[in-house]
Amino acid sequence: MIVFIPLYAAFRKVPVYESFLEGAKDGFGTAINIIPHLVGMLVAISMFRASGAMDMIVSLIEPLMHRLGVPGEVLPLGLLRPLTGAGSLAFTAELIKTYGPDSMIGRIASTIQGSTDTTLYVLTVYFGAVGIRKSRYALKVGLFSDLVGFIAAIIVCLFVFGS
Amino acid sequence: MVNWIWLFFIAASFVAAIVNGRMEALTEAAFEGAKNGVTVSFGLISVMVFWLGLMRIGEDAGLLRKLAVLLQPAVRLLFPDVPKGHPALGYIMSNMSANILGLGNAATPMGIKAMQELQKLNPDKETASAAMCTLLALNTSSVTLVPTTLIAIRMTYGSAHPAEIVGTTLIATAIATAAAIAADRWYRLRSGPPAWRSPGSGGPGAVRPLQAPPGSGRSDPGGKGEAVV
Numbered sequence: 374m375i376v377f378i379p380l381y382a383a384f385r386k387v388p389v390y391e392s393f394l395e396g397a398k399d400g401f402g403t404a405i406n407i408i409p410h411l412v413g414m415l416v417a418i419s420m421f422r423a424s425g426a427m428d429m430i431v432s433l434i435e436p437l438m439h440r441l442g443v444p445g446e447v448l449p450l451g452l453l454r455p456l457t458g459a460g461s462l463a464f465t466a467e468l469i470k471t472y473g474p475d476s477m478i479g480r481i482a483s484t485i486q487g488s489t490d491t492t493l494y495v496l497t498v499y500f501g502a503v504g505i506r507k508s509r510y511a512l513k514v515g516l517f518s519d520l521v522g523f524i525a526a527i528i529v530c531l532f533v534f535g536s
Numbered sequence: 537m538v539n540w541i542w543l544f545f546i547a548a549s550f551v552a553a554i555v556n557g558r559m560e561a562l563t564e565a566a567f568e569g570a571k572n573g574v575t576v577s578f579g580l581i582s583v584m585v586f587w588l589g590l591m592r593i594g595e596d597a598g599l600l601r602k603l604a605v606l607l608q609p610a611v612r613l614l615f616p617d618v619p620k621g622h623p624a625l626g627y628i629m630s631n632m633s634a635n636i637l638g639l640g641n642a643a644t645p646m647g648i649k650a651m652q653e654l655q656k657l658n659p660d661k662e663t664a665s666a667a668m669c670t671l672l673a674l675n676t677s678s679v680t681l682v683p684t685t686l687i688a689i690r691m692t693y694g695s696a697h698p699a700e701i702v703g704t705t706l707i708a709t710a711i712a713t714a715a716a717i718a719a720d721r722w723y724r725l726r727s728g729p730p731a732w733r734s735p736g737s738g739g740p741g742a743v744r745p746l747q748a749p750p751g752s753g754r755s756d757p758g759g760k761g762e763a764v765v
Contacts, residue, residue: 383595412570522712525707
């Protein structure tokens with residue numbers, strides 16, 4: 374991939390280095406733009422954890438999840454994911470930091486984050502751009518697919534990484 | 537919406553801190569969180585800069601167009617009510633290709649362009665057409681080959697195999713996408729005659745006038761490793 378793309382592009386007479394710089398600039402801008410979002414969300418989530426509020430919520434659902442062999446810590450992520458991209462990314466980062474990237478929780482969180490999208494945001498941007506006010510069943514379909522993705526992520530991870 | 541979530545986190549933390557007697561830890565946690573936010577973002581920079589640079593080369597070399605051609609049969613199946621050769625189809629294919637390659641900064645404008653073209657075919661300008669709902673379903677569950685942002689975060693925290701989640705993500709996202717397409721089909725068939733024949737059938741999914749959040753027209757920061765510039 375890293376070798377093939379530039380070689381292919383050079384063959385197609387693309388100024389490879391200039392193209393790379395263009396894209397790289399975008400990437401840098403993106404990473405910088407994410408900082409305020411991440412700081413804002415991580416402050417809130419960090420407080421939520423430290424105050425014990427997270428433990429209270431997790432302990433409510435823990436027994437049920439535990440019976441299914443699913444770590445309860447990933448449940449809040451499932452709730453956050455469709456609502457806020459930055460928030461759920463921050464939450465994922467927090468889980469990875471707390472439990473380690475190679476822990477089951479870390480893997481499940483990564484998979485959930487990668488396999489679903491911020492439905493509410495996408496709907497707002499796309500329909501807002503053309504002035505659609507009645508979204509009919511679009512939101513239901515989006516949330517349903519998020520739920521399926523969430524469950525699938527957990528099952529696939531337990532199956533692949535489970536002992 | 538996000539405003540309320542954020543406020544809820546902070547208010548609930550405050551209440552819980554009083555209940556659990558953890559007031560001091562609360563302030564400390566706030567600053568710790570801020571520090572983490574910056575740490576994570578810096579971990580993202582190297583990967584984002586490199587990956588998006590590489591992807592831009594691919595885009596300029598016409599790989600996006602190549603992928604779009606591959607997707608043509610799928611798009612024809614998914615959007616039967618869009619006339620053949622309509623510009624909307626081209627934008628839809630580009631949008632899907634960009635999503636697959638994780639080029640959010642290309643996917644969003646293409647998606648919006650596709651929506652605008654679909655709007656031209658839409659008899660009721662305030663209600664989403666079936667094709668629009670399908671396009672949205674595809675985008676809310678978009679298949680991504682490489683979740684760049686996540687790999688970057690996993691690297692930041694010293695994962696032994698940062699990319700080991702690519703496979704699981706691919707399987708889960710494929711299942712989610714299949715579910716989205718199935719649900720979309722089901723509603724599409726169930727809603728029978730298009731919305732404009734029965735006035736006011738906004739249905740339960742109807743939403744208030746949509747206001748794009750500030751800085752929109754771009755992808756969601758922290759979405760799936762897409763770019764927001």
